[in-house]
Amino acid sequence: MPTKEEVYEKIRTALVDALGVDEDEVTPDATLIGDLGAESIDFLDIVFRLEKAFDIKVPRAELFPEDILTSPQYVKDGKVTPEGVAKLRERMPFADLSKFEKNPVVKDFANQLTVRDMCRYVESKVALTG
């Protein structure tokens, strides 16, 4: 069972290998898309790497809640409704959505995910030690 540091190290390695970034670019606050330059196809690669590194299964909808973000029930005029934000929080308890909530434009959502969020997600999937 990994420690928090080990989780972070493995995620950093996965991102360095998948995105071709330098180790020091991978900081907890770095956003995957905005800061590290991830494109949509990279997420498939990243998910494969996380699954292998931690021996876990990563259902795509847990990290990329497209069903919510494209649902007329939760999106009005290009923005996620308060009900939709609540649904996102429920789906992604590991993600810090406080900034997004202030102006929940759907197209900005993809750039919310940070390295810290990803660490929290993996931590929720593996039993930590230490």
Next chain:
Amino acid sequence: MRWIWIDKFIEFDSGRRARAIKNISLAEEHLHDHFPGYPVMPNSLIAEGLAQTGGLLVGEVNQFQEKVILAKIPKAVFHFPALPGDQLIYTATIEQLDAAGGRVAATSHVGERLQAEMEIVFAHLRDADRTKRLFEPKNFVFTMKLLGVFDVGRSRDGTRIQEPPGLASIKAAPGHDCSR
């Protein structure tokens, strides 16, 4: 010209591993441009051959009902140039596979020497209407026959991969030129 960059399969272990041969001949026109006076097999075409080996392996798992496209090559290392007269042995191994796509480790060898190694990520294309027009399963099966998969292929249970009945009467659709 057919966009097929392998000559034949020598092993096809369904869902696990495939090995294919690419013989490099000076009769191949592109070698004379790459480079004039010093012909070498372009690494991009070796990458394509490795991707075709892995792509057919991934596609066959679901009988080509999932449309497999090359999404990304996260890593590619070429150790030495491949020259006319060389026989490249491509090996593709499925590392991970799920509904969204697959991840393949691939190598190219000349004899015992590791010539190239690659990681390849394939995605399953979701747009059903478009993919139906672009990728007919029968075309992939046709390519499989052309490349000898039915001569060497093994299913997961160890039995021979069977050629679908009536395949001999199928002709590849016009424009069919891609084995992925």
